[in-house]
Amino acid sequence: xxxxxxxxxxxxxxxxxxxxxxxxxxxxxxxxxxxxxxxxxxxxxxxxxxxxxxxxxxxxxxxxxxxxxxxxxxxxxxxxxxxxxxxxxxxxxxxxxxxxxxxxxxxxxxxxxxxxxxxxxxxxxxxxxxxxxxxxxxxxxxxxxxxxxxxxxxxx
Numbered sequence: 673x674x675x676x677x678x679x680x681x682x683x684x685x686x687x688x689x690x691x692x693x694x695x696x697x698x699x700x701x702x703x704x705x706x707x708x709x710x711x712x713x714x715x716x717x718x719x720x721x722x723x724x725x726x727x728x729x730x731x732x733x734x735x736x737x738x739x740x741x742x743x744x745x746x747x748x749x750x751x752x753x754x755x756x757x758x759x760x761x762x763x764x765x766x767x768x769x770x771x772x773x774x775x776x777x778x779x780x781x782x783x784x785x786x787x788x789x790x791x792x793x794x795x796x797x798x799x800x801x802x803x804x805x806x807x808x809x810x811x812x813x814x815x816x817x818x819x820x821x822x823x824x825x826x827x828x
Contacts, residue, residue: 673720673731673732673735673736673739674720674721674768674770675761675764675765675768675770676735676738676739676761677714677720677731677735678764679757679760679761679764680714680735680738682757683738683741683742683757684738686742686745686751686753686754686757687701687741687742687745689753690745690751696744697741697744697745699784700737700738700740700741700744700784701737701741702784703734703737703784704734704737704738704741706787707730707733707734707737707787707788708734710730710734710787710788710789710790711727711730711731711733711734711790712727712790714731715804716790716800716801716804717800717801717803717804718800718801719731720732720735722798722800724794724798725798725800725801726790726791726792726793726794726795726798726801727790727791727801729788729790729791730788730789730790730791732788733787733788737784742754742757742758742761743758746758
């Protein structure tokens with residue numbers, strides 16, 4: 673799925689140029705976008721590569737949707753950009769020996785009617801996630817304190 677993640681923007685670019693859409697296309701694209709936002713837009717370190725990440729299962733859901741979307745676009749063979757991109761992704765997977773690499777979530781199926789949330793409780797046991805959220809909390813606290821000081825100094 674790391675290869676799909678690397679090609680996310682290219683898949684979305686090909687999808688954005690699709691002039692005729694069907695229900696499957698719209699459902700897959702919508703699900704991928706919603707799921708991507710649930711996974712905090714991929715900013716959590718290791719969310720794709722680290723199977724212990726609380727965001728790994730969540731990330732696999734939007735990446736599986738993107739993969740299914742790309743495959744859907746190549747079904748009739750008329751979308752040459754999608755066929756070319758799918759070929760490039762296959763070559764990239766072979767080059768990186770990723771075609772055989774499966775993680776704990778790769779074998780599962782996804783359902784576009786079911787959003788997969790991150791495992792929030794596991795953030796406290798996953799150091800990279802803890803550092804990220806701790807940093808965000810610290811930055812927010814510092815910003816809040818600075819705004820309070822600024823507000824007090826303006827009153828005086």
